[in-house]
Amino acid sequence: MKNISKYLIALLSIITFSCTDSVMDREEVTAGSPPVLAVPTSGLTIVLDKTKPNDLVSTMVWSYASYSGTNTVVNYTIEFAKAGTNFAKPVVIASSLEKFKKFTVSELNTAALDAGFLPFVESAIDVRVKSTVGTTGSIAQTSNSFTIKLTPYPAWPDWGIIGSATPTGWDSDTNLDYDLSTKTYSITLNMVVGEYKFRLDDAWSTNFGDNDNNGTLDAGGANIPITVAGSYRLVIDFNGKTYRITKL
Template identity: 55%
Template sequence: MKNIYKILIAFIGVLAVSCNADDVDNRPVIEAGTAPVLLTPKSDFSIVLTGDTGNDIATTVTWNKATYTGTQTIVNYTIEIAKAGTNFASPATVSNTTALSKEVTVAELNSAVLNGGFTPYQENDVDIRVKSVVGATGLPQYSNSFTIKVTPYAAWDNWGMIGSATPNGWNDPDTDLNYDLATKKYSYVGPLVVGEIKFRLNDDWTTNYGDDGNDKKLDAGGANIPVPVAGNYTVIVDIANKEYTITENK
C-alpha cells in the first residue's frame, strides 16, 4: 500500500511539472514594437508661466501610439521633462495617461519644471519626451524629444532675511532665502557679521518674524535675533512649524 501511495505522489508531481512547463510554453509573449512619436510641443514652443493663470492650458502634448507585439494590454504613457542636454538623467514627470494627448495646465507644467530643478523667473531650456510602458512598468519605450523654453514662477512665498548681520544690513532688498521643495524649508548659506537678523515676507514689514525668547522659535513681530560671532553660516527656516536654526560652518 505504501508503495502505491509513493507511486501516486510521484505521478502527481510529474503531472504538475508537465502542466507548468506547458503553461510557460503557451504563455503569450509581449515584446516592444515601435516607440511613441512626440508631435507637439515642438522646439519652437516658448511660454512664460504666471500664477494667476494656473488653470489655463499651457500646452497640449500629443504623440503617436506606441506598439507592442503579442497579446495586447493597456499601454500607459508618461510625459517627462529634463534639463536640456542631460539625456534625461533625472527626468521629472508632467503627467500620466492612457490617451494619445494631454492638455497640461499652467500649474501642472510649472510644478513639473520646479520639481525638475529649473530656476523660477528665468527662461529655461527644457527637454520633453513621452515614455510608454505595458501595464505599470513593463517594456519601456521612449519617444523622440524636443527642447522647449519655459519660464516658471515660484510656487512658494518669498521669504528673506534682513538685519545688521546680513550682507545688505537693514537696507532693502532683503537677502533672499532659498526654498527646498523636498523639505518645505527655507535656507541661506553664506557670511554673517556680528549683529542681528529678522525674517520677513515679500521684502515688507507687514509679516515678519523674530525670536522673543532666543529659543529658536519664531514669533510674529518678535525681537531681533542676535548673531554674536562673524562667520560663514547655514540658516534654516521652517515657516510652517515656526522654527529656525543658525549654524556656523566650520
C-alpha cells in the same frame, strides 16, 4: 485510504500540468513601435504667468506605442532634459495611460522647477515620451523629441531676514535664497551686533523668531541676537521650523 491518496496525487498532477501548460502557452511581450510625439513641436516658446496658475497652457500629444504578446497596460511618462544633452539625465515630469497630457500653468511650472530649470530664465528643454509595460515598468520605448523654450517663475514663498543686525536694519528685508533640492533657504551676509527675525512677503503677518535662542523657530517669537559682528552663513528650514547660523 490508498484510493484517496491515489486520487489526490492524480488531481495534483493534473493541476500542476495545467498551470505549467498555461505558463508555457503565454506569449512573451516584446517591443513593437515606440510612441511618436506630435505636440508640442520645436519652436514653441512659453513664458509662464504666475497670476494665471489654473489656465491651460499646453497639451502634449503622442501616438500609442505598440507591443506584441499578451495584452498588458502600457504606461507613458513625459521626460524633460536640458537641450542638447541627449537625455543623459532625464527627469520624469508626468505620467499618463492615455496618449495625451494636459498642463496648467502651475503644473508646467512645477515640472520645470523640479527638473532643475531656473525661474525667470528662458531655458531650452528637450521633451520626449517613454512607454513601458507591466507593473515593473519594463520594455521601454522612447519617442522622438522636440525642443521647447520655457520660462518658469518662482513657486516658493518669499522669505526674508530683517533686523538691526542686518545691512538694511528694520526698514526692509534682505531676501533669502531658496534651494530646490533641499527645500531650504539660505544667505551669507555681514551682520553687526543687534537682532534679527525672518518674515514672509515683506510683512509682519507671518514672522519667526527664536524664544530660546536654540535654533528652533517660533511663530512671532523673540528677536534673535547677534553678539559678535562678522560674516555669517544662515540656513533655514521653514518646514521643519529650524535654522542654523555659522560665523565664517
